Amino acid sequence: MKASYGFDQCYNAQLAVDATAQIIVGTGLTSCAADNASLVPMLDHVQATVGVDPTVVLADNGYKGEGNFQTLEARGITGYISLGREGHLATATSTHPATQRMAARLASDDGRARYRRRKAIVEPVLGWIKHVLGFRLRQFSVRGEANTRDEWNLVCLAVNVKRLHRLQPA
Secondary structure (H helix, E strand, O other), X not given: OEEOOEEOOOOEEEEEEOOOOOOEEEXXXXXXXXXXXXXXXXXXXXXXXXXXXXXXXXXOHHHOOHHHHHHHHHOOOEEEEXXXXXXXXXXXXXXXXXXXXHHHHHHOXXXXXXXXXXXXXXXXXXXXXXXXXXXXXXOOOOOOHHXXXXXXXXXXXXXXXXXXXXXXXX
């Protein structure tokens, strides 16, 4: 991955979380620093894991892009993907109609309410990985993309096992 001082062996770990049970339903790992290209592969992974496409996708501005928005629309998925940092929203240009539709959806009361839920869905899971399991996302214990992907999947599996145990009725 390109760093400010050259190239470094790093990876960008991704996960998709079910909003109801907070179970990880998709994982990904890439050597690309940008999240943008990871959205469609993550959707494919979730579809393969669960058997259906998600009906709604919430994602931060790292996943924004006209191509991603068009893919969501083509697959019948309602997306709520930020177009910029809070207070610094980008404007949608007339040459990007799917981006205009995303901006309109996010500007609605329902869109704002749904997007706010993203933090309550994904961030607790990342907190469990970091604080309950003690896993440092910046320090994988193996080298190589395939081995690192296996370690990331194992960490996510451990979180799911703990979560499923917690969800069992008493």
